[in-house]
Amino acid sequence: MKFARRIIFTTVLAVVGVFFALPLTWLILAPFDGHPTMAVKWPRWTLSNFRRLLDNPYAMGSIRNSLIIALGTMAVVVVLGTLASYALSRVRIPGRDGLLYGMLLLSSIVTGTAAMVPTFQLMNAIGLINTHTGVILVLAGGLLPTVVFILKDFMDSVPKSYEESARLCGAGPGRILADVVIPVARPGIAFVAIWAVVQVWGNFLVPYLLLRDPGSQPAAVVMYTFYTESGQADLRLISVFALVFAVPVLLIYFFVNRRFGFRFYGGIKS
Template sequence: MNRKTKNRLEVLAIYFIIGIVAVLIFYPLVWTVGMSFNQGTSLYSSTLIPENFSLEHYRWLFSEDSDYLLWYKNSMIVSVANAIGSVVLTSLVAYAFSRYKFVGRKNGLYVFLLLQMFPVMMAMVALYIFLNMLGLLDTLTGLILIYLGGQIPFNAWLVKGYFDTIPRELDEAARIDGAGHLRVFWSVMLPLAKPILAVVALFNFMAPLFDFLLPTIVLSSEENYTLAVGLYNFINDQFANNFTRFAAGSMLIAVPIAAVYLFLQRYLISGLASGGTKG
């Protein structure tokens, strides 16, 4: 087998794998889109593209009979608060670990690394009791605090790696001009760290929208439900089979994520490429 034939076979193999992956990704998505426009409530349909195209499920979601808008608002509150809070907290923590030497710095980094191996669910019983003691159980505030605390180890390590790539000479030049610690952080580090902060903001904005387990444990009142928990009730009840409404509600979750992604996309590639280059 000559080299030219071998290269063609390798290219065909790559395209074959890409084709399989594309089918696995897009087929469920296309089926969900079609189901959201299909009349009735059944999960099953004879065709991928609905024969009887209808917007009745989307109209119902925005009607007075549905709590979908309330759940959407709750999810947006949690997602936005988590994104902003994570950027603020992790940038401060990462700046301290990147630029200062203090007792326990090295051990603290190791602790962050170890904590990434354990999911938040392992501490859910302790967190449940803690939120109950603080009176934050069944509140969006309690849920936000869990998200913020659980994301710090990974985010701080990621942002710290990016801060390490920023030359220290910039800090020293700013201090020569009379800038203090906060001024250096605000005027020098943050503008240069926009790419990695955009990555942190996007990831932490998306997480609450897709998470089901934590909101299920923390939230018990229907008026406090997030989208994942609320939509699950469409198909969870004993006689409920509102799969088409579930599909319609699921499709609308992509709207804010797409908007945030488009807004931050110019920073994302450089942020992902540079975040873990130096530790």
């Protein structure tokens, strides 16, 4: 009986593994196939798809736009999230925990789709339609509650004795934050930084809503336009662009994993 359960368990794991491996296999093989289809098959090796990608007037520029939006959003949420989480960790205010959970709950309920119309009207009123700044601010606003919630736990884990020692040496609040708190909480900051990039990198709705100029649209939006003259999805262009689109996030992951190893410490405290 135990042997039979082990066989069933191994079979289920194998099926699940194949289920997740098939899309990745297609992502790797299809860009090098002269005639890719939705099926996973051995390709007819060619590099013509990459030349076709370079000939597209918006493809490579959209990767640059995605980097601008992702890194800009990451910078905003890391700076503001670090300052807000440190303040909430050290200053005792009535209803602090309720405020944190309320922000987290509202950010989960009021999604981008639900706030689409007021977001567009607000950005139009302040003149940020068709600008990367407007997209960055909207995306950062949606991510900040979660970032503050996560970083506050890391700030709580920094011993206050470190700050007291620095204060005795004459350090001010800004110096303490920069030289004492941030180095200790650096793994948590690295985590929210890469998490913010991943969340923004594939975002479609907000850039599609706010950016009208094809030359300023990110890759997730430009990919939506890859169709042939007959109206069919251009799999040759989509497959190679999907591979190029995935490379920056993979590089960021391996860099952060090599630098920090994702061995983050901290836990949710009541």
